[in-house]
Amino acid sequence: MARIPYADPAQPDLQAAAEAIRASRRKIGHLHRMLLHAPPIAQGWIAMFDAVRWNSTLPGRLREMVICRIAAINGATYEWDAHAPIALAEGMTQAQLDALPAWEGSALFDATDRAALAYCDAMTNDVHVPDEVAAAVRDLFPPRQLVELTVTIAGYNCVSRVLEALEIKGTDPLPAA
Incomplete structure (x- = not known):
């Protein structure tokens, strides 16, 4: 088990970050549910890793x-x-x-x-x-x-x-x- 409980994406204060994750990943997996404890970090994480994975010229x-x-x-x-x-x-x-x-x-x-x-x-x-x-x-x-x-x-x-x-x-x- 993880060291702290996974965040509930249905919490009202997490919904904007949860939607950003869903828009990018379609689902909210374990890592992203953990990151939801810090919504600005979760949203920044998605933006950065979307750039790394989808907007890179690296093969x-x-x-x-x-x-x-x-x-x-x-x-x-x-x-x-x-x-x-x-x-x-x-x-x-x-x-x-x-x-x-x-x-x-x-x-x-x-x-x-x-x-x-x-x-x-x-x-x-x-x-x-x-x-x-x-x-x-x-x-x-x-x-x-x-x-x-x-x-x-x-x-x-x-x-x-x-x-x-x-x-x-x-x-x-x-x-x-």
């Missing part, structure tokens, strides 16, 4: 690959379970998804994947990115996509940390919507 396969890698590093099962099917739909293979936790030893990832994964690992594990890792992604991605990649990695590390700190589980019972 969806690459975006979902780094999101799943973050989930693997951080032990964020909820995040993995949510994004693994999206990664497959965006073009990752099941073999690549299975190899992602130990990608360095796999031949299933091309040079672009490997540079993005090394960047993801550095940002996630160490925060400070070594110059050679930064140079590798800078040489492969135009500035806009490098910013998009960086914000995707930073943002989904935030997602992992919220999920894990509050112990949000996809199997938790939710209040009626």
Whole structure:
């Protein structure tokens, strides 16, 4: 069970934020019901992650690959379970998804994947990115996509940390919507 109860989206003071979530996601899942405890944060969260996921020029396969890698590093099962099917739909293979936790030893990832994964690992594990890792992604991605990649990695590390700190589980019972 989560560390605090999930918010009830039917509460009058949460309805505007709940509608913003529904407009974007169609339903209000576990993470978003938790975020509803802070309506301005819930609405800002939706705006930011809509930009990251739907208004980015970064290829969806690459975006979902780094999101799943973050989930693997951080032990964020909820995040993995949510994004693994999206990664497959965006073009990752099941073999690549299975190899992602130990990608360095796999031949299933091309040079672009490997540079993005090394960047993801550095940002996630160490925060400070070594110059050679930064140079590798800078040489492969135009500035806009490098910013998009960086914000995707930073943002989904935030997602992992919220999920894990509050112990949000996809199997938790939710209040009626």
